[in-house]
Amino acid sequence: MQIEHFEIMQFLSAHPPFNELPDSAVQQLASEVEVGYYRAGSEILHYGESISNLYVVRAGSVEVYRRNGELYNRISEGGLFGQRGLLTNRKVRFPVMALEDTLVYCIPVGLFEAFCDEHEAFADFFEADDSGGLIQAVSDQADNNDLTTAKVKTLLLRELVSVELTRSIRDAAKLMTEEQVSALLIYDPSKPVSDDPEDDDGQIVGILSDKDLRIKVVAEDLDTNQPVATIMTRELTIVDSNAYVFEAMMMMLRDNLHHLPVVHKRRPIGVIALSDILRYESQSSLLFVKGIMEQQSVEDLAHYAQSLASVFVRLVNEDANSHMVGTAMSVIGRAIKQRLLELAEDELGAPPVPYCFIALGSMARDEQLIVTDQDNALILDDTFESDKHDSYFSALAKFVCDGLAQCGYKLCDGGIMATNPQWRLRACEWQAQFEDWMDNPKPEALLHSSIFFDLDGVYGHTQLASRLSELVAKKAKIAPRFLAAMANNALRRTPPLGFFKDFVLEQDGEHKHSLNIKRRGTAPLSDLVRVHALAIGSRKQNSFERLEDIKEAQLLPPGKVEDLEAALEYIATIRIRHQARKIEQGKHPDNNILPKRLSEFEQRNLKEAFAVLDKAQSYLKIRYQNKAILK
C-alpha cells in the first residue's frame, strides 16, 4: 500500500532541491519522513551529537550557530539544515535552535545519500551550498577545515608557464600578459638534466615576477631587450605539491614572498601566488600579519596587537590543529619583531656591523600560544667591537624588548633577552658558548639554557643563526654526556598522574584543584622530543616535525612516535581550547585547567596522553642516562 502524504509532497515539490526530483521520488520522500515539532527557544541540534537526518523547515524558523555561539545562519520555511554534518562525519557541526515554534520534516540519511547518487541536480544543490565543497569534504574524511587538509596542489589551476633565460624582458612581459600570470619560471636549456628522474628540476634557474618588472625594469629604465636572466631572482624557495596550504602560507609570510614555485618530486609543476592562498584563508591571520607590517610606530603596533587574542580564538574555533595555531602565532610574533626592528633601525640608523636577531624557545619551535614570554638574543658579526658598537645594539635591544612588552609579550623572568649583555654576543662567542654547553654539560647550566637549543633567526643576517643550528645539529648527536644532561632536564617535570593513574592536582593556592597543562604536559613533551631530535642530528625545531625525523631514523620502537604525536596533539589541543575559552569569557588566558570541567571522555583521553608521556620519560632515562654512565 503506497500512502500518499499530499501535504508533505506538495510542500517538498514546491521547494528546492526537491522540485528537481521526479514525482515518484518526492512521494517516496514524503512517505519516509519523520515530523518533529520544536517550541521556540528549544535546541534542535546539539554540537557534536550524532546526526542521521536532513532537516527541512516546514513552518517557523531556526537559527544556526557556530560552535563559539556566533550566529551563522537563519533558516525559515522551505530551508534546509543538517547537511554539513551528514556530509562530513555525521556529527553536528553547527548547533541549531528554534527561533519560532517550528515544524520540521526529517529525511533519513540513507534516502538523502541515495538521492544524491541518483539525481544529479539534487547532489549539485548540496555541492553548491554556501558552506562550500561539501561533497569534497566527505572524501577528505574531514573533521577539519580546508586550511588544515587542503594540499598545495589543489591550488594549481593551470599549467606551468616558463620562458628560456635568453629571451628578452619584453618577450617575457608579453608572455605574462597573454597567459595572465603574475610570475614566470625561467629555464636554461643548456643546464644538464640529471640522470635520476627523481632529481630532474626541469632546468629551472630562476623566477620573474610583476614586481621585478616594476622595480628592476621600469623604475630603473632598463633596456627591455636585455635577457630575462639579468633581472630574474635566482634563489628559489620552493614548496612540495603535497605540502599543506597553510605551510605554503607560512613560508610566504616568513620570507615575504609573493610567489612560490610548486614542485612534484623536485620537478616544477606550477607557481602559486599569495592571492591563491588568500582565497583559501578563511579568516584573517594572514591579513593580520600584513597589517603588522603597515604600522608606523610602536604605539600603533601595540594598539594593533590587541586584536591578536581574537585572531587566536578564531583559529581555534575553526578547528585549526595545534601545529597550525602554534605556527600562526609564531609567524605573527616574528612579524611583530621584524616590524619593531625596522622601526628601531629607522630611529637609530643603519647598524654599524651585521647582526641577527634570534627567537628562542616556543617561538623558534613554531609552538607559540597566547600566553608567552619573550625569549630572544642577538648574534653579532665577528667584526663587532664592544666599545665602538655596543651602544647601538644595546639601544636596539631595548627598543625591541620594550616594544614587545607593549605588544603583550611579557619580559622574560630569566633575563633571556637581547637587552642582557650576556646574550648579545659575536658569532664566534656564541659558537664557543654552544660548544662549551655541549662539551661540559652541567645540568644546572643547561637547566637555564636548554631554551637556547631551539633557536631561529628572525631578522637581519639569518645565516648567522643557521650556522649555530648547524653546529648544534652536528655536534649534539656525538655528545652522549650532553644528551644525558638534556635527558635529565627533560625528566624534571613529570606528568600529573598519581599511582592509581588519576590526576594529581594542586592542593592549595590560587590554582587549587587545577593542573598546569604546559608545565606538566606540553613542556615536558617538547623537552623529550628535543633530546631525541638532538640525538639524531635533526635540524628541525618544531616538535611535530622533529617527531617525523625521529620516526624516519627509527630511533624509537615501532608505534611510539605515533603515540607521542597523538599525545602531543591532544594535550596541546586541550591547552589551546582552554586559552580560547578564557579569552571568550573575558578572562586572562592561562595554562591551569580544571580536569573536573572536562567531559569524562576528555579526562580519559588526557590521562592516556599523560600515560604516554610517562612511559616515554622512562624510556628516555634508560636510553640516554645509562649510556652516559658507561662512557
Place this chain on the structure above:
Amino acid sequence: MAIQGDILSWPNRFAHLARQSNDERLRAFYNAGVQLPDTPVSEARFVALDFETTGLNHETDDIVSVGLVPFDARRAYCRDAKHWILKPATPLHEESVVVHQITHSQVREAPDLDTILAELLASLAGRVIVVHYRHIERPFFNQALMQRLGEGIEFPLIDTMALEHRIETNRLTWWQQIKRQPIPSIRLADSRKRYGLPYYIAHHALSDALATAELLQAQLQHHYTSQTELKALWM
C-alpha cells in the same frame, strides 16, 4: 458502551476484554495491552487516528476512510502511517462527499472494514490512540464492529480538542469565566495555528491524523512537562 471512569483500571479492563472477546483480532489487540497510566509522556507511544464517515450519526452512518500515524513526543513516523478507503455499510450521502471528497466510484472498489481490521488493529495495538474530537472515532469504531462482529471495542484515548478546551479555559481569568466569555475556536486548524503549525487540507483522514499528531506534540511542549503522566491526559 462502557467508558471507564476510573483510569487506573484500563490495564485490568484490557485483560478482562481479552478473555471475553470472541474475535481473534480483538483478542490480539487487547492482549498487546495498554500503556501504563503512570507512563511519562516522553516515553509514551501514541498513534493519531482519524475517520471520515458517511454522516455524523454513529447509529446510522459508517466509516469511509481511516488514516493513522504512529508518533511519540519527539517524532511522527510517516513511514509507518496507514490510510484506507472503505466500502461503508450505509450509502454515501451527497453532503458527506462534499466534505471528504471520497466518491462513489472510489468506495465501490474499496474493501469492507472487516478485511482490513487485523492490520488496523495491529497498528493501534499497544499505543495510546489520539484523536481530535472524541465523539467520532470511538463510537463509530464501536458501532462498526458491533455490526460486523456482534461485539464492540473499548480503548483509552487522548482528545486534542478536549485538551485545547482545557488549556484555553485555564487561560481565562476568574472574571472572564464568571462572565462566560467564550474561548477561541478549538477546531483542529484553528488550534494548530496557535502553535505555529501550518495549514493542512482538512477532512482527509491521513492529513487529519498527521495534523492531530503534530498538535499533541505542540500541546505537550507548551503546556506539559516530559514527566506528565498519561493518566492526566487520556479519557
